[in-house]
Amino acid sequence: MTIFSKIIAGEIPSYKIAENDRFLAFLDVYPLVEGHVLVIPKIETDNLFDLDDSYLSEILVFAKPVAKAIEKAFRCNRCGISVIGIEVPHTHVHLIPINTANDLNFTRGKLNMSKEELKTVQEKILLAMEK
Template sequence: MATVFSQIISGAIPGRFVWADDVAVAFTTIAPIADGHTLVVPREEIVQFIDAPTDVLAHLVQVAQTIGRAQQQVWDSPRVALVTAGFEVPHLHLHVLPAWDEQSLTFANARHDVPAAELDAAAEQVREALRAQGHGDHVPARLTDPAV
């Protein structure tokens, strides 16, 4: 059975995409710890990071770094966090989010009541920053489309 992330990638479940290439996609989470909280996900279903081929994992980290730079530009955070947990979905994903301190980097701080318009706006801010930084060729034409 396809994971929820595979269903998002296929378009069966809606997502807010900020990045897409042949190996990975990135979309904002519906339960952000911070504005712009983005998940970088391989298109291939890989359960956890230790199962990923080295080249795929390296690519995911490179995409996460690029998205992190965009997030830092938008929200002016002192740091950008990269978290690999993966207990909630058995499909490798990297959490990338603006960070102000370590205490705020807990999933207990995830907000489940963010209005859709605010989630859309945060995703669009990341998309705009990625375009401004020269990565427009990897920003999907539409927020809800995982293709470039």
């Protein structure tokens, strides 16, 4: 069972942004920048392209309002998207507010944010989703 499956099961707390019966979006607790969100399917599949076609297409449709909210909540040119899939063997899509292509550079150091800072970021995105 992956750490993401434990988050889905509620065994590990998360900063949820959106959820339905097939997907979950939550803050990356070690983000590249403020507003970094992970979108995962609720089925444990290691590789994005091993998802069946319905999950593969629906993950982007699910991510779209989250990405739009990130763009509203943070000063950025757009919400970038990346699929790396190395650190956790559970398909996940990174949604990251970016101003340059280098903002998607995963070799850079990650932020170490406090629980209070993460809660503030969560609230900013959730508020932007309501608008």
